[in-house]
Amino acid sequence: RGASMEKIISLCKRRGFVYQGSEIYGGLNGTWDYGPLGVELKRNIQEAWWKHMVGSHANIVGLDAAILMHPTVWKASGHVDNFSDPMVDCKACKQRFRADKIDTSALEQRICPSCNGALTEPRQFNLMFKTHLGPVADSEDNIVYLRPETAQGIFVNFKNVIDTTRQCVPFGIAQIGKAFRNEITTKNFIFRTAEFEQMEMQYFVKPGTDLAALEEWKEKRMHYYHQTLGILPENLRFHQHGKNELAHYAVDAYDIEYQYPFGWEELEGIHDRSDFDLKQHQEFSGKKIHYQDPITNEKYLPYVIETSAGLTRSVLITLMDAYEEEVLAVADDGSVSDQRVVMHFHPNIAPIMMGVFPLMKKEGLDLIAQELTAELREIFTVEYDASGAIGRRYRRMDEIGTPYCITVDHQTKEDNTVTLRFRDSMEQIRLHKDEIIPKIIQFNKA
Ligand code: ATP
Known part of the structure; x- marks a missing residue:
């Protein structure tokens, strides 16, 4: 199982992912x-995540907030001042690099990792896309960020959520949506892109209970990748942020990393x-947004355990993890005489x-098969195919x-009766055709 990036990109293009x-x-x-x-795969991952988070936890609710927000939000969050990556340019080949992603000795000596030319000094580059709200684009007042x-x-x-629901701490708010980053380098296919989708959940807890909640969510999230998405356990690991990586406000932080063809990454x-x-946000908005415990009346700002997953990055790992070139037969001289490409996606x-x-x-x-397709389509995504040898249809x-x-x-x-392969x-x-639906439901649960 597993594939090079070239094979995945080629399959994605050839088959319409x-x-x-x-x-x-x-x-x-x-x-x-x-x-x-691709859109079916992405929607299925999204739905599996939503079910895992919102559907199976009484104390997690959903939200769908606007992409454009008041610009002070990004002042308060620290993004305007700090959401930047260090960038270097090669004076010879003109390539641009993220300074923290190139070899440290190349960076120290200012040598381009690609052509050995001279690199510029690193400078900070803010990753937020800026635009203007309203027809006048030249005013500083109407800047908004994606x-x-x-x-x-x-x-x-x-x-808003605590005032309009019965949720009490600990509880979570989950959201799936687009995010945008003007990345210095976008490479490795859909791994790092300018426009992508995130699936995030913020879990609000009483201070002092945060480290236990962090452990609980680490376990639940890893379990989701293994059990719900069917990702091979050997391709996943935790990486704890070291002192240098940890954001100044963070108490502790872990990444779930996947073993991509280009190495372990988030x-x-x-x-x-x-x-x-x-x-x-309390300070910048001037609004009181604390939580009041309904039993003890104690007022406090909860701590937050965040689980922040990439949806489009999840599409990539499910593609890579599922891929296999399986040898089916070997000739007398030892050469492969039959093989298939099979994607082992979890149902x-x-x-x-x-x-x-x-x-x-x-x-x-054909008429019987079309009727059956229409019936099964009410429950499953079904593709009807009547052309070519049956073996080739299976391989497709x-x-x-x-x-x-x-x-x-x-x-x-x-x-x-029909055959089920x-x-x-x-x-x-x-099996009898009336048995298909209950059997498939049963197999998928197993
Ligand atoms: P990196 O260090 O790789 O830039 P990050 O630490 O900035 O990533 P987070 O801000 O923690 O990433 O974002 C949470 C998740 O969103 C990531 O784990 C990843 O799955 C996804 N993500 C972030 N940036 C991108 C991007 N440019 N393209 C696709 N997915 C992304």
């Missing part, structure tokens, strides 16, 4: 478009942010749940990670 943004105009750096299969994270929408609505941050954000996230095929287009088999489904294929054949006309084992069983 992800296309280059504005491709017919030569593309736009750091932007990607999700095709018919949000670089969804979290601040949650903090500024903290008081997938999700699980951070104890103290009461920093609420305190800042929770597979873009297409099943393929339905008539063995041939004739003798009414394997390559996009469809867990089940149903074939209607001559026997179906006699006894209403499993993607991973390639085994087939025969």
